[in-house]
Amino acid sequence: MERSAYITGTAIVPMNRRDRTVEEMAHQVVADAVADAGVDPAAVDLVVFGNATAGRLVDQGCIRGQSFLRQAGLRNAGIVNVDNSCGGGSSALHVATLAALAGTRTVLAVGVEKMWTGDRAATLAGIEDGVPLVERVRMHAEMENPSGSVLMALNATWCRRQMEERGATLEQFAAATVKARHHGALNPNAQFQSEVTPEEVLASPPIVPPLTRLMCSSFTDGAAAVVVTPTRAAGAPRIRTSTIRSGNGDIDYHERLAEAAAAAWEDAGVEPADVDVVELHDATSPEELYALESLGFYKPGDAGPATLAGDTSLGGRGVTVNTSGGLVGRGHPLGATGIAQVVEITHQLTGRAGARQVEAPRLGVAANTGGIIGTDAAFIGIHVLEAG
Numbered sequence: 143m144e145r146s147a148y149i150t151g152t153a154i155v156p157m158n159r160r161d162r163t164v165e166e167m168a169h170q171v172v173a174d175a176v177a178d179a180g181v182d183p184a185a186v187d188l189v190v191f192g193n194a195t196a197g198r199l200v201d202q203g204c205i206r207g208q209s210f211l212r213q214a215g216l217r218n219a220g221i222v223n224v225d226n227s228c229g230g231g232s233s234a235l236h237v238a239t240l241a242a243l244a245g246t247r248t249v250l251a252v253g254v255e256k257m258w259t260g261d262r263a264a265t266l267a268g269i270e271d272g273v274p275l276v277e278r279v280r281m282h283a284e285m286e287n288p289s290g291s292v293l294m295a296l297n298a299t300w301c302r303r304q305m306e307e308r309g310a311t312l313e314q315f316a317a318a319t320v321k322a323r324h325h326g327a328l329n330p331n332a333q334f335q336s337e338v339t340p341e342e343v344l345a346s347p348p349i350v351p352p353l354t355r356l357m358c359s360s361f362t363d364g365a366a367a368v369v370v371t372p373t374r375a376a377g378a379p380r381i382r383t384s385t386i387r388s389g390n391g392d393i394d395y396h397e398r399l400a401e402a403a404a405a406a407w408e409d410a411g412v413e414p415a416d417v418d419v420v421e422l423h424d425a426t427s428p429e430e431l432y433a434l435e436s437l438g439f440y441k442p443g444d445a446g447p448a449t450l451a452g453d454t455s456l457g458g459r460g461v462t463v464n465t466s467g468g469l470v471g472r473g474h475p476l477g478a479t480g481i482a483q484v485v486e487i488t489h490q491l492t493g494r495a496g497a498r499q500v501e502a503p504r505l506g507v508a509a510n511t512g513g514i515i516g517t518d519a520a521f522i523g524i525h526v527l528e529a530g
Contacts, residue, residue: 147242148378149527151179151369152485157333157362157473164193164200164256167365168210172252175367179248179375183215187246190222190237192230192253192477194512195268199259210254219250224477227272228423229512231366231480232386232523238370239384239525245372253478254365265361266290269476272513272520289349294358294426296514298350300396301428304446305352310431312352314446316343318427319357319470321455326467328456328498333362333473343427357427357470364475366482374530379491379506382526383409389518398519399436399511406507406524407438414438417461417526418503419490421483423511424468434463437509456498465490465498480510480523491529504529 153174155167176183191207202209207221226233231253238251257265270278270293278292285295304310320340326332338356346356370381385406389398407413414437422437424430434445434454439461445454453460466472466486469479487506489495506527513520 145243145245145372146374147239147370147372147381148374148530149368149381149484149488150371150375150378151175152367152488153178154331154366154482154485155364156331157364157475158335160258160363162363164196164254165210167363168252168254169214171365171367172211172214172250175250175369179369181248181369184217186216186219186248186250188220188222188238188241189216189250189252190224190234192224192226192234192481193255194225194227194230194272194476195255195257195265198268198271199264200256207252226521227512228474228476228479229510229521229523230477231482232508232510232525233480233521235368235481235484235525236384236386236523239381242370242372247371249370250367251370251481252365252367253481255475255478256363257361257475258363263290269293274515277514277516287350291349293514294353295350296517297426297429298353300432301352301426304428304432308443310428310446312344313340314431314450315357315428316340317450318424318430319343321449322424322427322464322468322471325456325465325498326471328496329467329472332467332471333360334467334471353426353428359425359469359474362473362475364473364478364482366478366485368481368484368488377492377530379488379527379530382528385409385524387522389515389520391516391518394517395514395519396432396436399433399522402522402524403437406526410526412505412526417505417507419462419465419487419500420507420509421464421466421468421486422509424464424470425474427470430463430468433509456500462500465495465500480508483508483510484525484527487527491527
């Protein structure tokens, strides 16, 4: 008998706080997700737990899920820990989906990250753990900059490439930030809940030119969880595909993303034009435009003008992008980001997105990436969800 996997419960914490421990956030999303699904925590059969930085930032290098969820009432649920840098959330959901497809009755995919510890250098180092050591050494030798982030320096090279090869402009990048902050202002769980103007984006402090501060995602504390089951529940979105790919440095990040997207569309049996809403990995606002083109929503060079015209905003003519605010607006708590994306897509498909609700969406996509190998993507996870 052919099986399916469904999202039957979701939870997310506000990402505009720095005062909560990793344990507090983890317990809240587990309790809220199982309550949303209408199940008892003791009935959970498997937990897949995503986290990237706890080993470096909170001194818990192993058995993180077991350590952070000791009081969650999970009884004998097996806990599997996943560390895949910024892609830990979608990695956890992929494993959870496979488990549900195999017949596991109740699976929790959880992502939690505590990034604000008062030690900025340690947090930057934790983020850079998503790069092989030899590559980190090379990047620091070649890309050191006043911001302290060689990964933002890498993003700046992609930004300049878009401008040189695809005609992208600073005004288009600023428009993506304005959209992200507008959507975030409609999301009570977003890190940033105030709007900005294009002029403010362009005038904000430089990170690595042409990137400005407001174009870049920030350190974020946060957590999210979803319940995945093989049993259909009323209105529960179906996971139409969970597609993952890992790079080895042979090709560029955006070529790898395009390959992964092509595989996801084939796996799901849909085309980009069929999609109503997408949550994508905008570590920077220019990256949003590049990702839209790599995923196949726009031809090279077309995402910038469409964004400037408002086509990707709520009520726009094209696919609606990052209704949560995305990484730039909602926040980027590394190992929780991929699940936070799916929580947003689930809320959209079930009509629970409030002021940022897209009209009658049928298909939603979450595209999450993690880590860098050379200039390749270390991990890409794409989930296509269909309204129940």
